[in-house]
Amino acid sequence: MDFTILASAAGTAPEAAEEAKVPIELFWSQITSLSWLEALMFISFGAICLFYGWRVFKILVVINFGLLGLMMGMEITDQIVGLNNQVAGGIVGMIVLAVLSVPLMRWAVSILGAVAGGIITSGIWYACYLPEQYILAGALTGFVAGGMISFIIFKVAVMLFTSLWGSGLAVVGALAVLYLYPRTSEQVHELVLTQNWFLPVAVIVPTVIGLALQNKFVKNSKDWHL
Numbered sequence: 001m002d003f004t005i006l007a008s009a010a011g012t013a014p015e016a017a018e019e020a021k022v023p024i025e026l027f028w029s030q031i032t033s034l035s036w037l038e039a040l041m042f043i044s045f046g047a048i049c050l051f052y053g054w055r056v057f058k059i060l061v062v063i064n065f066g067l068l069g070l071m072m073g074m075e076i077t078d079q080i081v082g083l084n085n086q087v088a089g090g091i092v093g094m095i096v097l098a099v100l101s102v103p104l105m106r107w108a109v110s111i112l113g114a115v116a117g118g119i120i121t122s123g124i125w126y127a128c129y130l131p132e133q134y135i136l137a138g139a140l141t142g143f144v145a146g147g148m149i150s151f152i153i154f155k156v157a158v159m160l161f162t163s164l165w166g167s168g169l170a171v172v173g174a175l176a177v178l179y180l181y182p183r184t185s186e187q188v189h190e191l192v193l194t195q196n197w198f199l200p201v202a203v204i205v206p207t208v209i210g211l212a213l214q215n216k217f218v219k220n221s222k223d224w225h226l
Contacts, residue, residue, distance in 0.1 A: 053162020117146020
């Protein structure tokens with residue numbers, strides 16, 4: 001699919017969508033808020049997920065859906081139910097989705113694989129300096145492709161989302177360490193906030209490496225069962 005043609009065609013529409021901004025400032029705030037210890041923990045845990053996510057993927061699925069349930073529960077409590085106790089609603093949502101993800105593990109992994117595909121393609125869109133207001137088109141392409149692959153080859157979904165998860169954590173931790181080091185803090189600031197290609201490349205390249213290594217480890221492991 002030619003992303004350039006898609007973006008150009010969308011740009012000619014009578015009513016163009018409002019310009020959407022990629023939340024780079026949010027990523028930057030996460031990087032700058034970490035201490036040395038927290039950054040090293042991010043790197044360590046990210047490396048484990050990146051290379052051995054296939055061993056702990058069930059725990060990662062429960063964590064992901066628990067966090068999703070926490071956010072959904074807090075939002076529903078605040079917007080729909082109208083209660084003031086968002087924490088209680090968030091805890092209930094976290095428990096419900098975390099528990100449901102266990103018997104529905106294959107569906108949960110497939111959803112996470114689809115989301116990972118969407119994140120990767122939207123990152124490529126952003127790195128190529130394509131119009132940000134249409135970045136959802138790139139994300140949707142990857143979401144559909146990732147979802148189809150996840151339903152067809154389940155192991156690929158496991159390796160895809162765990163590699164991306166681990167890569168994201170490790171990259172955030174590494175950038176936090178470089179930011180805390182005075183000689184490289186300005187360079188990190190410039191790369192993250194002014195160079196569109198930097199973050200997508202920094203996350204996608206380790207993800208691909210993690211996919212290759214996990215695939216090798218899975219093939220050589222006789223005791224791994226889905």
